Amino acid sequence: MKTIVVYSSNTGFTEQYAFELSERLGCSCVSLKKLDETELRAYERVVFGGWVMGGMIMGLDKLRGVATPAAVFAVGCTPPFEEVIADIRKQNNLAETPLFYLEGGFRFDKLGLPQRMILKAVKKSTAKKNDRTRQGDFMVEMLGTSFDHSDKAQLEPLVEYVEAS
Numbered sequence: 001m002k003t004i005v006v007y008s009s010n011t012g013f014t015e016q017y018a019f020e021l022s023e024r025l026g027c028s029c030v031s032l033k034k035l036d037e038t039e040l041r042a043y044e045r046v047v048f049g050g051w052v053m054g055g056m057i058m059g060l061d062k063l064r065g066v067a068t069p070a071a072v073f074a075v076g077c078t079p080p081f082e083e084v085i086a087d088i089r090k091q092n093n094l095a096e097t098p099l100f101y102l103e104g105g106f107r108f109d110k111l112g113l114p115q116r117m118i119l120k121a122v123k124k125s126t127a128k129k130n131d132r133t134r135q136g137d138f139m140v141e142m143l144g145t146s147f148d149h150s151d152k153a154q155l156e157p158l159v160e161y162v163e164a165s
């Protein structure tokens with residue numbers, strides 16, 4: 001089936017996964033920013049990947065305006081805690097669409113001031129909570145640092161899914 005990987009990436013982790021995925025599938029890959037709607041008609045299947053901000057998969061709504069993704073991958077900094085993935089599925093209305101969560105990381109140096117400010121505020125308010133979730137603990141420990149938890153082996157279940165369907 002003629003497939004295209006479309007992605008939205010802020011600091012490069014999702015882009016790296018999208019490139020690797022399209023290589024593994026032997027298919028095209030394009031950034032959502034450069035997507036030409038008419039070009040999409042040449043493809044029977046769209047796999048979409050977006051980075052996660054506040055639980056939302058960035059670019060997914062825009063993509064949905066022009067195509068229905070056959071599978072979605074979400075790239076966040078949080079470890080793959082099941083409750084976090086369940087939240088992402090819910091927040092992004094993905095009950096019917098296969099969702100694959102991939103760990104990215106943080107490239108603090110690549111963030112603009114507004115995003116750094118948001119993260120600083122999130123870290124501060126989360127740190128004050130006594131009943132923190134696992135994700136909360138992780139954010140308090142890691143926000144403000146740069147790290148790379150990406151690993152292309154994480155793509156395996158998605159590659160298998162796409163190849164089998």
Ligand SMILES: Cc1cc2nc3c(=O)[nH]c(=O)nc-3n(C[C@H](O)[C@H](O)[C@H](O)COP(=O)(O)O)c2cc1C
Nearest residue numbers: 009010011012013014051054055076077078104105
């Ligand atoms: C403002 C902001 C909010 C974020 N919110 C989340 C979040 O809710 N959950 C999560 O796992 N990661 C969150 N992240 C981390 C990014 O999803 C992570 O850095 C991801 O690897 C970025 O992918 P990219 O390099 O393709 O942009 C947030 C990052 C920023 C800058």
